Amino acid sequence: MRLLFVLISAVTWLSASNLLTYNVYERSDRVDVMLSFDAPHEGGISQKSDATSITLTINDLGYDKMIEKSINSNIIQELAIIPEKNNTLKVVLKSDKKVSVVASKTVDGFGLRIRSSIMQAPAQSSAESTTAATALPATSSSATDFIDTRYIIVILTLLFLLALMFWIKKRLGIQTIRPAAASNGGGKSWLFNPKTGSQQEVNVLHKKQIDNQNSVVLFEYGTIKYLVMTGNSNVLLEKFQNGEVKDDNDFEKVFEENRRRLDDYLKLQDNKLSTYKNKASADYTPLDAMR
Secondary structure, three states: OHHHHHHHHHHHHHHOEEEEEEEEEEOOOOEEEEEEEOOOOOOOEEEEEOOOEEEEEEEOEEOOOOEEEEOOOOOOOEEEEEEEOOOEEEEEEEOOOOEEEEEEEOOOOOEEEEEEEEOOOOOOOHHHHHHHHHHHHHHHHHHHHHHHHHHHHHHHHHHHHHHHHHHHHHHHOOOOEOHHHHEOOOOOEOOOOOOOHHHOOEEEEEEEEOOOOOEEEEEEEOOEEEEEEEOOOOEEEEEEOOOOOOOHHHHHHHHHHHHHHHHHHHHHHHHHHHHHHHHHHHHHHHHHHHO
Protein backbone atom coordinates (compact mmCIF):
# COMPACT_ATOMS: atom_id res chain seq x y z
CA MET A 1 0.00 0.00 0.00
CA ARG A 2 2.81 2.37 0.86
CA LEU A 3 4.57 1.51 -2.40
CA LEU A 4 1.40 2.33 -4.37
CA PHE A 5 1.16 5.70 -2.64
CA VAL A 6 4.79 6.44 -3.49
CA LEU A 7 4.22 5.52 -7.13
CA ILE A 8 1.15 7.76 -7.36
CA SER A 9 3.05 10.65 -5.78
CA ALA A 10 5.94 10.13 -8.21
CA VAL A 11 3.63 10.14 -11.24
CA THR A 12 1.92 13.27 -9.95
CA TRP A 13 5.26 15.01 -9.41
CA LEU A 14 6.47 14.07 -12.90
CA SER A 15 3.28 15.33 -14.58
CA ALA A 16 3.25 18.64 -12.64
CA SER A 17 4.75 21.86 -13.98
CA ASN A 18 7.56 23.74 -12.28
CA LEU A 19 7.99 27.48 -11.85
CA LEU A 20 11.06 28.72 -13.71
CA THR A 21 10.99 32.50 -13.39
CA TYR A 22 8.80 35.34 -12.21
CA ASN A 23 8.75 39.01 -13.22
CA VAL A 24 6.94 42.04 -11.81
CA TYR A 25 5.82 44.87 -14.11
CA GLU A 26 4.62 48.06 -12.42
CA ARG A 27 2.30 50.51 -14.15
CA SER A 28 0.41 53.54 -12.88
CA ASP A 29 -2.93 51.74 -13.07
CA ARG A 30 -1.92 48.10 -12.53
CA VAL A 31 0.76 45.65 -11.39
CA ASP A 32 1.39 42.47 -13.41
CA VAL A 33 3.16 39.40 -12.02
CA MET A 34 4.28 37.05 -14.81
CA LEU A 35 5.08 33.42 -13.96
CA SER A 36 6.88 31.16 -16.47
CA PHE A 37 6.69 27.33 -16.35
CA ASP A 38 8.83 24.54 -17.77
CA ALA A 39 5.73 22.72 -19.13
CA PRO A 40 2.11 23.60 -19.88
CA HIS A 41 0.28 24.05 -16.61
CA GLU A 42 -3.00 22.15 -16.33
CA GLY A 43 -3.73 22.55 -12.63
CA GLY A 44 -6.46 24.58 -11.01
CA ILE A 45 -6.23 28.06 -9.48
CA SER A 46 -8.22 29.34 -6.52
CA GLN A 47 -8.30 32.78 -4.88
CA LYS A 48 -8.91 33.93 -1.33
CA SER A 49 -8.99 37.51 0.00
CA ASP A 50 -8.88 39.18 3.38
CA ALA A 51 -8.52 42.76 4.59
CA THR A 52 -4.84 43.18 3.66
CA SER A 53 -3.96 40.45 1.14
CA ILE A 54 -5.10 38.28 -1.74
CA THR A 55 -3.87 34.68 -1.90
CA LEU A 56 -3.83 32.60 -5.08
CA THR A 57 -3.39 28.84 -4.65
CA ILE A 58 -1.98 27.14 -7.78
CA ASN A 59 -2.23 23.36 -7.89
CA ASP A 60 0.17 21.02 -9.74
CA LEU A 61 2.96 23.60 -9.73
CA GLY A 62 6.28 23.03 -8.02
CA TYR A 63 9.02 25.40 -6.83
CA ASP A 64 12.06 24.86 -4.61
CA LYS A 65 12.30 28.09 -2.65
CA MET A 66 10.29 30.86 -1.00
CA ILE A 67 10.24 34.38 -2.43
CA GLU A 68 9.43 37.62 -0.63
CA LYS A 69 9.66 40.87 -2.57
CA SER A 70 8.74 44.48 -1.80
CA ILE A 71 7.01 46.45 -4.56
CA ASN A 72 7.08 50.24 -4.75
CA SER A 73 3.49 50.72 -5.92
CA ASN A 74 0.31 52.22 -4.52
CA ILE A 75 -1.54 49.09 -5.67
CA ILE A 76 0.61 46.19 -4.38
CA GLN A 77 3.25 46.70 -1.68
CA GLU A 78 4.54 43.13 -1.22
CA LEU A 79 4.69 39.85 -3.16
CA ALA A 80 5.28 36.43 -1.63
CA ILE A 81 5.66 33.06 -3.42
CA ILE A 82 5.32 30.17 -0.99
CA PRO A 83 5.80 26.51 -2.07
CA GLU A 84 3.79 23.90 -0.16
CA LYS A 85 3.44 20.13 -0.15
CA ASN A 86 1.79 18.13 -2.94
CA ASN A 87 3.09 20.47 -5.65
CA THR A 88 1.06 23.43 -4.50
CA LEU A 89 2.24 27.01 -4.80
CA LYS A 90 0.74 30.06 -3.11
CA VAL A 91 1.12 33.60 -4.46
CA VAL A 92 0.30 36.24 -1.85
CA LEU A 93 -0.27 39.89 -2.82
CA LYS A 94 -0.42 42.40 0.03
CA SER A 95 -2.06 45.79 -0.36
CA ASP A 96 -3.52 48.54 1.80
CA LYS A 97 -6.31 49.19 -0.70
CA LYS A 98 -9.19 47.26 -2.17
CA VAL A 99 -7.60 45.47 -5.11
CA SER A 100 -9.05 43.39 -7.92
CA VAL A 101 -6.86 40.43 -8.98
CA VAL A 102 -7.33 38.50 -12.23
CA ALA A 103 -5.21 35.47 -13.18
CA SER A 104 -5.07 34.31 -16.82
CA LYS A 105 -2.94 31.66 -18.50
CA THR A 106 -1.14 32.17 -21.79
CA VAL A 107 -2.46 30.38 -24.85
CA ASP A 108 0.25 27.69 -24.80
CA GLY A 109 -0.05 27.17 -21.01
CA PHE A 110 3.62 28.00 -20.35
CA GLY A 111 2.84 31.18 -18.45
CA LEU A 112 0.43 32.83 -16.02
CA ARG A 113 -0.33 36.55 -15.71
CA ILE A 114 -1.61 37.85 -12.36
CA ARG A 115 -2.96 41.38 -12.86
CA SER A 116 -3.80 43.62 -9.89
CA SER A 117 -5.67 46.92 -10.14
CA ILE A 118 -7.57 49.27 -7.86
CA MET A 119 -11.29 48.52 -7.63
CA GLN A 120 -13.23 51.30 -9.35
CA ALA A 121 -15.78 53.22 -7.29
CA PRO A 122 -19.36 53.40 -8.57
CA ALA A 123 -19.72 55.98 -11.34
CA GLN A 124 -22.53 57.84 -9.57
CA SER A 125 -24.34 57.95 -6.26
CA SER A 126 -27.80 56.59 -5.55
CA ALA A 127 -29.29 60.09 -5.69
CA GLU A 128 -27.78 60.68 -9.13
CA SER A 129 -29.10 57.29 -10.28
CA THR A 130 -32.60 58.20 -9.06
CA THR A 131 -32.44 61.56 -10.87
CA ALA A 132 -31.31 59.90 -14.06
CA ALA A 133 -34.05 57.30 -13.81
CA THR A 134 -36.65 60.04 -13.28
CA ALA A 135 -35.45 62.00 -16.30
CA LEU A 136 -35.25 58.93 -18.53
CA PRO A 137 -38.92 58.75 -19.64
CA ALA A 138 -38.90 62.34 -20.94
CA THR A 139 -35.65 61.71 -22.85
CA SER A 140 -36.97 58.46 -24.31
CA SER A 141 -40.19 60.18 -25.40
CA SER A 142 -38.25 62.95 -27.11
CA ALA A 143 -36.01 60.43 -28.85
CA THR A 144 -39.06 58.43 -30.00
CA ASP A 145 -40.67 61.54 -31.49
CA PHE A 146 -37.44 62.36 -33.30
CA ILE A 147 -37.23 58.83 -34.75
CA ASP A 148 -40.86 58.99 -35.89
CA THR A 149 -40.21 62.29 -37.67
CA ARG A 150 -37.18 60.91 -39.46
CA TYR A 151 -39.14 57.81 -40.47
CA ILE A 152 -41.88 59.94 -42.05
CA ILE A 153 -39.28 62.03 -43.91
CA VAL A 154 -37.64 58.89 -45.30
CA ILE A 155 -40.99 57.49 -46.50
CA LEU A 156 -41.91 60.78 -48.21
CA THR A 157 -38.49 60.94 -49.87
CA LEU A 158 -38.85 57.39 -51.22
CA LEU A 159 -42.33 58.15 -52.59
CA PHE A 160 -40.99 61.26 -54.32
CA LEU A 161 -38.12 59.31 -55.89
CA LEU A 162 -40.52 56.59 -57.06
CA ALA A 163 -42.76 59.17 -58.75
CA LEU A 164 -39.71 60.79 -60.33
CA MET A 165 -38.57 57.43 -61.75
CA PHE A 166 -42.00 56.82 -63.35
CA TRP A 167 -41.94 60.32 -64.85
CA ILE A 168 -38.45 59.79 -66.31
CA LYS A 169 -39.45 56.41 -67.72
CA LYS A 170 -42.49 57.93 -69.40
CA ARG A 171 -40.46 60.91 -70.62
CA LEU A 172 -37.79 58.76 -72.25
CA GLY A 173 -40.36 56.50 -73.86
CA ILE A 174 -39.10 53.27 -72.29
CA GLN A 175 -42.29 51.32 -72.75
CA THR A 176 -43.87 48.47 -74.68
CA ILE A 177 -44.82 49.39 -78.23
CA ARG A 178 -47.43 47.81 -80.48
CA PRO A 179 -47.00 46.61 -84.08
CA ALA A 180 -49.21 49.44 -85.34
CA ALA A 181 -46.35 51.85 -84.54
CA ALA A 182 -44.25 50.18 -87.27
CA SER A 183 -46.81 50.55 -90.03
CA ASN A 184 -46.27 52.53 -93.20
CA GLY A 185 -48.32 55.41 -94.54
CA GLY A 186 -51.06 53.08 -95.82
CA GLY A 187 -51.80 51.86 -92.30
CA LYS A 188 -50.53 48.31 -92.99
CA SER A 189 -47.66 46.77 -91.11
CA TRP A 190 -44.48 46.42 -93.12
CA LEU A 191 -43.01 43.93 -90.61
CA PHE A 192 -45.82 41.80 -89.17
CA ASN A 193 -48.74 39.77 -90.39
CA PRO A 194 -51.71 42.18 -90.40
CA LYS A 195 -53.99 39.37 -89.28
CA THR A 196 -52.18 38.85 -86.00
CA GLY A 197 -50.02 41.93 -85.54
CA SER A 198 -52.76 44.08 -84.02
CA GLN A 199 -53.45 41.50 -81.32
CA GLN A 200 -49.91 41.08 -79.97
CA GLU A 201 -47.34 43.37 -78.38
CA VAL A 202 -43.76 44.12 -79.36
CA ASN A 203 -41.28 44.22 -76.46
CA VAL A 204 -38.31 46.56 -76.83
CA LEU A 205 -35.19 44.69 -75.60
CA HIS A 206 -32.25 46.97 -76.53
CA LYS A 207 -31.79 50.42 -78.06
CA LYS A 208 -28.65 52.19 -79.28
CA GLN A 209 -28.41 55.72 -80.66
CA ILE A 210 -26.56 56.16 -83.98
CA ASP A 211 -26.91 59.92 -84.38
CA ASN A 212 -29.40 62.64 -83.47
CA GLN A 213 -32.10 61.28 -85.79
CA ASN A 214 -31.53 57.50 -85.99
CA SER A 215 -31.36 54.59 -83.55
CA VAL A 216 -30.95 50.82 -83.73
CA VAL A 217 -33.62 48.91 -81.79
CA LEU A 218 -33.85 45.21 -81.00
CA PHE A 219 -37.39 44.13 -80.16
CA GLU A 220 -39.21 40.86 -79.80
CA TYR A 221 -42.46 39.81 -81.47
CA GLY A 222 -43.64 36.32 -80.58
CA THR A 223 -40.63 34.02 -80.83
CA ILE A 224 -38.71 36.19 -83.30
CA LYS A 225 -36.39 39.11 -82.55
CA TYR A 226 -35.96 41.95 -85.06
CA LEU A 227 -33.03 44.35 -85.45
CA VAL A 228 -34.41 47.59 -86.94
CA MET A 229 -33.04 51.05 -87.65
CA THR A 230 -35.62 53.69 -86.73
CA GLY A 231 -35.63 57.45 -87.19
CA ASN A 232 -35.79 59.23 -90.53
CA SER A 233 -36.71 55.85 -92.04
CA ASN A 234 -37.46 52.35 -90.74
CA VAL A 235 -35.12 49.65 -92.05
CA LEU A 236 -35.22 45.97 -91.07
CA LEU A 237 -31.64 44.77 -90.63
CA GLU A 238 -31.90 41.18 -89.34
CA LYS A 239 -34.18 38.58 -87.77
CA PHE A 240 -33.14 36.23 -84.98
CA GLN A 241 -34.69 33.03 -83.67
CA ASN A 242 -33.92 30.36 -81.06
CA GLY A 243 -32.27 32.72 -78.60
CA GLU A 244 -29.46 33.95 -80.88
CA VAL A 245 -29.40 37.32 -79.07
CA LYS A 246 -29.68 36.81 -75.32
CA ASP A 247 -27.97 39.73 -73.60
CA ASP A 248 -26.17 43.09 -74.03
CA ASN A 249 -22.99 41.43 -75.33
CA ASP A 250 -24.88 39.66 -78.10
CA PHE A 251 -26.67 42.90 -79.01
CA GLU A 252 -23.37 44.80 -79.20
CA LYS A 253 -21.98 42.08 -81.45
CA VAL A 254 -24.82 42.16 -83.98
CA PHE A 255 -24.81 45.98 -83.81
CA GLU A 256 -21.14 46.11 -84.80
CA GLU A 257 -21.74 43.54 -87.55
CA ASN A 258 -24.40 45.82 -89.05
CA ARG A 259 -22.59 49.10 -88.36
CA ARG A 260 -20.99 49.25 -91.83
CA ARG A 261 -24.31 48.64 -93.55
CA LEU A 262 -25.88 51.40 -91.46
CA ASP A 263 -23.10 53.87 -92.31
CA ASP A 264 -23.39 53.09 -96.03
CA TYR A 265 -27.15 53.47 -95.89
CA LEU A 266 -26.97 56.81 -94.06
CA LYS A 267 -24.35 58.11 -96.51
CA LEU A 268 -26.62 57.08 -99.39
CA GLN A 269 -29.52 58.93 -97.82
CA ASP A 270 -27.34 62.03 -97.34
CA ASN A 271 -26.22 61.85 -100.97
CA LYS A 272 -29.82 61.60 -102.17
CA LEU A 273 -30.77 64.57 -100.02
CA SER A 274 -27.84 66.62 -101.36
CA THR A 275 -28.73 65.72 -104.96
CA TYR A 276 -32.31 66.74 -104.37
CA LYS A 277 -31.26 70.06 -102.87
CA ASN A 278 -28.92 70.80 -105.77
CA LYS A 279 -31.57 69.94 -108.30
CA ALA A 280 -34.15 72.06 -106.53
CA SER A 281 -31.71 74.96 -106.39
CA ALA A 282 -30.95 74.64 -110.14
CA ASP A 283 -34.64 74.56 -111.00
CA TYR A 284 -35.36 77.59 -108.86
CA THR A 285 -32.68 79.89 -110.33
CA PRO A 286 -34.20 80.36 -113.85
CA LEU A 287 -37.61 81.06 -112.39
CA ASP A 288 -36.16 83.69 -110.13
CA ALA A 289 -34.26 85.25 -113.05
CA MET A 290 -37.44 85.48 -115.14
CA ARG A 291 -38.98 87.62 -112.49
